Amino acid sequence: MKVLLISDTHGEMPMDIKDISFDTLIHAGDIGDASFFSALEAAAGGRDLYAVYGNTDFILSEYLPENVSTEIGGMNFFIVHNLTAPHRILPANESAMNTSRAEVVVFGHTHTPLVEERGGRLFINPGSFGKTGLTGRRSFAVAETDASGEISVKIFDIDSKEVVVSKNFNKINGLFKEI
Numbered sequence: 001m002k003v004l005l006i007s008d009t010h011g012e013m014p015m016d017i018k019d020i021s022f023d024t025l026i027h028a029g030d031i032g033d034a035s036f037f038s039a040l041e042a043a044a045g046g047r048d049l050y051a052v053y054g055n056t057d058f059i060l061s062e063y064l065p066e067n068v069s070t071e072i073g074g075m076n077f078f079i080v081h082n083l084t085a086p087h088r089i090l091p092a093n094e095s096a097m098n099t100s101r102a103e104v105v106v107f108g109h110t111h112t113p114l115v116e117e118r119g120g121r122l123f124i125n126p127g128s129f130g131k132t133g134l135t136g137r138r139s140f141a142v143a144e145t146d147a148s149g150e151i152s153v154k155i156f157d158i159d160s161k162e163v164v165v166s167k168n169f170n171k172i173n174g175l176f177k178e179i
Contacts, residue, residue, distance in 0.1 A: 001073035005126040005141040007108025010056065011036045012130030014138055014158050017043045022142065024072055028108035028126065029054025029081025054081035054108060069100030073145035078102035082109045086116050086123040103176065113139045113155045115167045120175025124153055139164065
């Protein structure tokens, strides 16, 4: 299963996501306005879309949740905008992650791409899709899962089309380890 991960569009769509192969779309917040969200839903083309509101999504906070826990491709995903960082998680997020038995945590807010295993959990920040982040680039991630418990994550630079991060993980005894 291919999962497209984006965040921090801030109402900007620098490329057509229809050009990206995916089964499920996750947006980790700071989406834009309601009309932009409608366009995002249309671009998902009937495929599963999971989205949370971010700190700039004032209007969307009435319609979207602050976080989502769901199973995708046999793995428990936890989606939130402002995690803070994998080494410094907000207590409310830590509690929600533990309650949901999160295996893969997708977050945004920092505009900085990240793929990191910490404590057996996989943390993914796809970076900023709409505006350049602190890295000076716009990016998105694709996570590909399989039934054996493997997951590969690639982060792509939107402008150069280059892969800037590529990591593979295997789930052993319920915990992710990089392979």
